[in-house]
Amino acid sequence: MSLVLSLIRNEFEKTWRSRWIVFAVLGGLFLLIAGGLYIYYVHLENRWTPQAPVAWQTQLRDQIRANQQEVVNLEQVKQQSQGGGTVRVGGRGGGDLTLDQAIAQAKQAISDDQYLIDHDIAPVQSFAIAQAALFALGGIVMFLLVRIFGWLASEQIAGERSDRTITILLSRPPSRNQVLFAKTIASFLISLVVVLLTLLIVFAMFAFWFGSPGSLTDQAGVAIDGAKPLGPGNLLQMPVWLFVLMLIGAAMLGVLCVQGMSLLISVLTGRWAAIGTTLALLFGAPLVSAVVAGILFLISGSQDSSHFLTYLFFNVLAPVGSVAPALGNTIAVAGSGINQFVTEVETLAIWTLGFFLAAFLLFRRRQEAG
Amino acid sequence: MPALVEVERLTKSFGRVRALSEVSFSVEEGEVLGFLGPNGAGKTTTIRILLGLLHGDGGTAKIGGHDCWTDHARASRFFGATLEQPGFYGFLSGRDNLRQFARMLGRVDEKQITDLLDLVGMTERADDKVKGYSMGMRQRLALAQALLGKPRLLVLDEPTNGLDPNGIHGLRILLRNLATDQGLTIFFSSHLLSEVEELCDRVVVLHRGEVKASGPLSELMNVKGFRYRIDVSDVEKALPIVRAVDGARAEPGTIKDSINVTADHDLARQINHALVSAGVGVDQLVRTEQGLEDVYIQLTGVPVDSPLSSPAAPQ
Numbered sequence: 001m002s003l004v005l006s007l008i009r010n011e012f013e014k015t016w017r018s019r020w021i022v023f024a025v026l027g028g029l030f031l032l033i034a035g036g037l038y039i040y041y042v043h044l045e046n047r048w049t050p051q052a053p054v055a056w057q058t059q060l061r062d063q064i065r066a067n068q069q070e071v072v073n074l075e076q077v078k079q080q081s082q083g084g085g086t087v088r089v090g091g092r093g094g095g096d097l098t099l100d101q102a103i104a105q106a107k108q109a110i111s112d113d114q115y116l117i118d119h120d121i122a123p124v125q126s127f128a129i130a131q132a133a134l135f136a137l138g139g140i141v142m143f144l145l146v147r148i149f150g151w152l153a154s155e156q157i158a159g160e161r162s163d164r165t166i167t168i169l170l171s172r173p174p175s176r177n178q179v180l181f182a183k184t185i186a187s188f189l190i191s192l193v194v195v196l197l198t199l200l201i202v203f204a205m206f207a208f209w210f211g212s213p214g215s216l217t218d219q220a221g222v223a224i225d226g227a228k229p230l231g232p233g234n235l236l237q238m239p240v241w242l243f244v245l246m247l248i249g250a251a252m253l254g255v256l257c258v259q260g261m262s263l264l265i266s267v268l269t270g271r272w273a274a275i276g277t278t279l280a281l282l283f284g285a286p287l288v289s290a291v292v293a294g295i296l297f298l299i300s301g302s303q304d305s306s307h308f309l310t311y312l313f314f315n316v317l318a319p320v321g322s323v324a325p326a327l328g329n330t331i332a333v334a335g336s337g338i339n340q341f342v343t344e345v346e347t348l349a350i351w352t353l354g355f356f357l358a359a360f361l362l363f364r365r366r367q368e369a370g
Numbered sequence: 371m372p373a374l375v376e377v378e379r380l381t382k383s384f385g386r387v388r389a390l391s392e393v394s395f396s397v398e399e400g401e402v403l404g405f406l407g408p409n410g411a412g413k414t415t416t417i418r419i420l421l422g423l424l425h426g427d428g429g430t431a432k433i434g435g436h437d438c439w440t441d442h443a444r445a446s447r448f449f450g451a452t453l454e455q456p457g458f459y460g461f462l463s464g465r466d467n468l469r470q471f472a473r474m475l476g477r478v479d480e481k482q483i484t485d486l487l488d489l490v491g492m493t494e495r496a497d498d499k500v501k502g503y504s505m506g507m508r509q510r511l512a513l514a515q516a517l518l519g520k521p522r523l524l525v526l527d528e529p530t531n532g533l534d535p536n537g538i539h540g541l542r543i544l545l546r547n548l549a550t551d552q553g554l555t556i557f558f559s560s561h562l563l564s565e566v567e568e569l570c571d572r573v574v575v576l577h578r579g580e581v582k583a584s585g586p587l588s589e590l591m592n593v594k595g596f597r598y599r600i601d602v603s604d605v606e607k608a609l610p611i612v613r614a615v616d617g618a619r620a621e622p623g624t625i626k627d628s629i630n631v632t633a634d635h636d637l638a639r640q641i642n643h644a645l646v647s648a649g650v651g652v653d654q655l656v657r658t659e660q661g662l663e664d665v666y667i668q669l670t671g672v673p674v675d676s677p678l679s680s681p682a683a684p685q
């Protein structure tokens with residue numbers, strides 16, 4: 001065990017001493033973005049300090065009033081058009097709705113909101129930390145971080161091979177399993193620290209925007225099946241901290257999956273081939289997915305027809321993304337909700353396990369002919 | 371007492387190329403064994419198998435009684451090693467590199483690291499980044515790395531590569547001291563015959579993946595017959611005359627107007643008589659000592675560093 005700990009320490013030292021510039025650039029970028037957003041806020045709100053926080057119940061009551069007004073407006077339109085006509089709604093599951101459907105949806109939203117108020121369950125997006133988790137762990141920041149982690153992991157063995165240090169590494173007493181295990185743990189822990197720091201920075205920004213860091217112990221609600229209206233029987237209630245932990249877990253599983261794939265490539269090739277292959281897969285696959293999704297959308301006219309693509313592991317942020325449209329009282333969308341989240345996590349876990357298993361098996365048998 | 375290194379009928383192929391063919395030898399505790407052979411003979415392949423980087427297709431390779439592939443963790447406790455063109459983390463200092471490798475042995479002994487850096491003459495540059503080191507400095511650091519953890523066996527693959535003459539001389543003295551003072555067993559490959567001749571108790575000569583000879587250096591050099599240098603008036607005329615003498619092998623010498631002759635038994639008088647009878651002037655005929663180079667050429671049929679010594683397998 002102490003040998004493995006020593007190896008992990010070696011990996012920390014090597015990563016930090018050889019790649020500190022990457023982390024410094026990342027830190028600098030975050031500072032620049034935070035600074036830019038703050039300036040934008042000052043310009044937009046004409047104030048230097050955060051605005052006073054608004055209780056989520058107040059927000060929901062405002063929303064109920066807005067939806068009641070919407071129902072009234074739609075009823076008027078319906079009377080004027082003698083019952084016919086359609087309205088266009090936005091969102092992922094958006095499209096043309098008949099007036100009756102639109103009225104039913106607005107009434108459902110009113111009833112959902114009232115249910116949440118009556119049972120003291122907040123929509124998840126009421127909390128700065130939950131919004132930060134969704135943005136930091138399922139958005140553009142994580143998209144880039146995952147690729148950086150993939151690049152670093154792809155060098156783990158391939159870099160040693162190119163530097164010819166692999167001969168020392170493998171001729172010393174630690175077994176190949178121990179070497180690979182230490183590298184896996186070290187790269188995962190490094191990525192975890194970076195992800196948590198990112199989350200904290202984004203949380204600080206959202207807390208400022210919300211005017212309060214918010215509570216971690218309040219109850220939050222997420223739809224179980226995003227395709228059905230929120231309400232009794234279709235609502236998972238959990239403390240905010242658990243929801244955030246769930247998203248961190250899903251995001252880190254995505255990171256681990258990419259690291260497993262990169263490590264497998266690293267076991268098989270030299271440094272530049274490993275980096276090139278890894279980045280080509282990580283950037284290329286979403287591109288291919290997007291093109292396929294576009295073609296499917298053109299054929300079927302529905303975006304839901306392509307959501308099976310998220311099961312291709314490359315959309316490693318899919319689990320986090322799948323709960324994003326299923327928050328509290330948002331519009332019902334297929335391919336979202338806690339059930340979808342669980343399915344995607346399972347898929348991701350299988351891919352991850354497969355990658356690591358293959359990497360360990362191949363590394364054990366791999367001959368280093370120089 | 372069993373040998374520290376035991377290699378028995380070891381075979382290894384890379385695709386259709388046979389790199390090692392039933393190679394057998396052993397290294398006894400406390401001896402210095404030279405591993406000789408032209409490029410592509412299979413020296414590095416053998417060493418890589420001993421280090422656990424490759425496994426043989428057949429036969430066994432054991433260190434300290436432990437199989438080098440299946441029981442690598444135990445076998446590796448016995449040795450420290452350097453391979454040709456040693457690799458280090460360029461972004462770390464020499465000292466930090468040694469710390470890294472010491473952790474793989476379980477613990478970092480700062481005093482030992484300082485002593486080793488001193489031993490290989492790297493104290494002054496120890497805290498500089500390795501990417502600024504010359505090849506010779508890397509070789510010296512590699513030796514320090516191999517000595518970490520006080521191994522019983524030192525496995526060195528072409529350790530003098532990149533060293534200047536002073537460096538080679540220093541390394542020779544260092545290895546001799548390690549062997550005599552600390553009783554370290556040393557197994558090293560080299561293409562520098564003078565180095566092997568001066569350092570080794572025994573040699574193993576490998577050629578195209580086969581062991582051509584092995585044994586104590588003195589025996590190997592004595593049993594191989596006679597060698598003469600003959601200074602003559604006309605080399606072109608003398609060569610066919612000498613070659614016509616039964617049992618004599620002749621080639622132009624490196625010294626001007628001389629030929630080198632080897633023979634299995636003493637032919638000095640017959641050669642002299644044949645040359646004089648044919649009208650070739652003989653200024654002197656000297657019996658010279660048989661060197662390792664001669665033995666090596668006889669065994670492998672390839673002059674040292676000849677372009678003919680083409681690789682037989684990837685190394």
